[in-house]
Amino acid sequence: MLQPKDSSSAGNRGAGGYRVALIRGGPEDDSGPEMMDAALSVLKPLLSESGCPRVDFVEVEAGAHCARKYGNALPPESLQTIRDLRVVFKAPTAGAKSPGSAPVGVTIKKALNTYANVTPCRSYRGVKTALRPGIDMVMVRENTEGLPASIFFRPVPDVSCETRVITRSASQRIARVAFEMARSRRQRLTICAVEARIFEGDIIFIEACKELGKAYPEVHVDVRKPDALAGILVVNPESFDVVVAPNDWGFIISDEMVATTGSVGLGPRANLGDGAGLFEPIHGTAPGKAGKGTVNPISEVLAGKMMLEWLGSRHHDEAITRVGRLIGEAVAQVLDEGLVLTGDMGGKASTSEVAGAVLDRARTLLAQR
CATH class of the missing domain: 3.40.718.10 (Isopropylmalate Dehydrogenase)
Known part of the structure; x- marks a missing residue:
């Protein structure tokens, strides 16, 4: 992961490992929480089993429910945590309905001055809709x-x-x-x-x-x-x-x-600034799939992959970089085979089945290293 500029490592790494602001959202954010839960079911076990430095996901309150509750989709306390940690792993959040509340992502981008929006796009042999x-x-x-x-x-x-x-x-x-x-x-x-x-x-x-x-x-x-x-x-x-x-x-x-490439559900993006990063899917909250267990988790998983590679590049940490690359390889192998795909990719698998297939493949690859 290219760095816009190599800056101070203060903020998201301490003596005990890394600290990442996590935005999962809430029930009013449609499929966002399901996507984040699926992504974390891949990232957390692999980080633990790979022997790389500890990554603490610090959940901050944000999303449509905050706009109703506080009048702002991103409360001041959450924004301050994000300013302190300077790296955010975010699920899609629904648009704020309060007139004075800006979208969560827009507020974070301004606060961290993430001037580069990087979206990788690639097709996979098994994705029937490419x-x-x-x-x-x-x-x-x-x-x-x-x-x-x-x-x-x-x-x-x-x-x-x-x-x-x-x-x-x-x-x-x-x-x-x-x-x-x-x-x-x-x-x-x-x-x-x-x-x-x-x-x-x-x-x-x-x-x-x-x-x-x-x-x-x-x-x-x-x-x-x-x-x-x-x-x-x-x-x-x-x-x-x-x-x-x-x-x-x-x-x-x-x-x-x-x-x-077959589905916007395959698209992650990294919003990068000097020593700051916001990692999220390219798309919205998929309200039509909320609660059905059918939303595609790949964009969130790949956003996590980009985050780990960015952390590794910034802190010269080959161990955490390897975990990011491992996740990318596992996703590519699962999607190239085309046996475990959600409906938007031409398959019938559930959200958890796709995430589970990626985790199983990543564990297999890890054991071979």
Whole structure:
């Protein structure tokens, strides 16, 4: 897991091991708690059995029930714990219905300044719903600017105004993350932005990426408009390696990228800052599957994998990095075989059956090491 910047290790590691803020959510967060429980049923045994440093999951109260109870989906005490620990493992949480309550993820991203939104997307041979075999790409999305981070207001009831701010400094910062990732992979980078001067912010974004690209001559760079890129994704998704985008275009395209692999339930993401990380599924709470035991746990499991690899990279801890890689290998083997899949992947297995299959395979791999 690439680090945006190597910073102080204070915060999430102490003498006894690691401390991670855990957001499980509550009953009003639909399938979120089920997904987290399934992921922890994989992570906790493997961490214990692998001999790596202890990882304490510090549960913090957050979610839709907090908005009703406190008027805020992320209470101040929970936010302070997150600021102190600087690493968060999060289940999907439902949108807050209180007018003054911001979504949990948005609040955390602002508090930790997680400016890089990294979403890996790959297909697996046994997933019957995948668009193509051989998909292996990554979206690197700027996380602090653009329309999703805009200031909005209504000057009159029937008019909404939103500002779209894109700066050269933030664009260069995310471009560096993307170029480093492309250099470590297949050395291809696609800039998802509009070159025509109908979006001036996109011009700044493209200029910043191309300027930084001079330091990475081995990386081939091309520019695709979001609509053109979306069209290619449904025809030839395996042609992409790393895609970098402003926040708004990336917000849309990243979901499509994951969908080409067969299900948004396969998509984890890491929101990374300097010495801070928020790890979560790319999708929402799947209300239609709440309480049925059929929600796909893979995105949450893979978010945990990304978190362990990030911790290992940041703290130069090969033991915890190995556990993250082991989980990734186990997921790949189970999904390539295609025998234990939830309905969204073309199977009939339950949430617990999929998590159990991943854990069993990871234990087998661990015993072989």
